[in-house]
Each structure stands twice: as structure tokens, then as C-alpha cells.
Amino acid sequence: GKGFEGAMLASLLRSRAAAGRTAGALRCYGTSLKVPSPPPGSEQVFHAQVMLPKYSLSNQKWFGLFFACNFGAYAGHYFYLHFLMPANPPNPPRDANQARPEKHMHAVDDE
Numbered sequence: 488g489k490g491f492e493g494a495m496l497a498s499l500l501r502s503r504a505a506a507g508r509t510a511g512a513l514r515c516y517g518t519s520l521k522v523p524s525p526p527p528g529s530e531q532v533f534h535a536q537v538m539l540p541k542y543s544l545s546n547q548k549w550f551g552l553f554f555a556c557n558f559g560a561y562a563g564h565y566f567y568l569h570f571l572m573p574a575n576p577p578n579p580p581r582d583a584n585q586a587r588p589e590k591h592m593h594a595v596d597d598e
Contacts, residue, residue: 544552
């Protein structure tokens, strides 16, 4: 009845709360080693914006390279399609006097 359902709900809530406590306890670990302290006078933080990355492109150079690569990819694609890829020969003209087959070659045999 309702007593059993209430007990099940209570045990479920208790187990979830216990799981939350153990997960929280696992995150709160410490160390027995001595934690180093920063040297005096090092309170000033050296911001990362001051130091430029080694391989950095300006916006103009990056977009120039990006559009040049895109143009080269499209140009190469169309060059291959129009100049290198062989074209299929045209279909031969049909002979009007040729006898038609009695049954289509892909028809399913119902025998």
C-alpha cells in the first residue's frame, strides 16, 4: 500500500543524498605536502594579452589566406571537371527496325 511506497521513496532519497555526500567528499581532498607560496612582489599578474602567440595571423592575413584557399579549391575542382575528366560518349542512335524483346530483361519471373 501507501506505507510501502513511502518507504521506497524515502530510501531512494536517502541513497541519493548519501551518493551526493560521497561525491562532494571526494572533491574536497587536500595534501599533506607543504603548499608553496608566491614570492614577495609577485602580486602583479602578467596578462596573456601582452604576449603575442608565436604563430599568430592578423585578421587581414587570415581571411586573405582563407579566401585564397577556397578560391583554389573551387578553381581546381572546376578545372578537373572541364579539362581533365573524360566526357562520356553520346549514346548511339536507335535502330527503329530492331526487334523489341518479348519480356523486359529486369522483369520478375512469376513462374
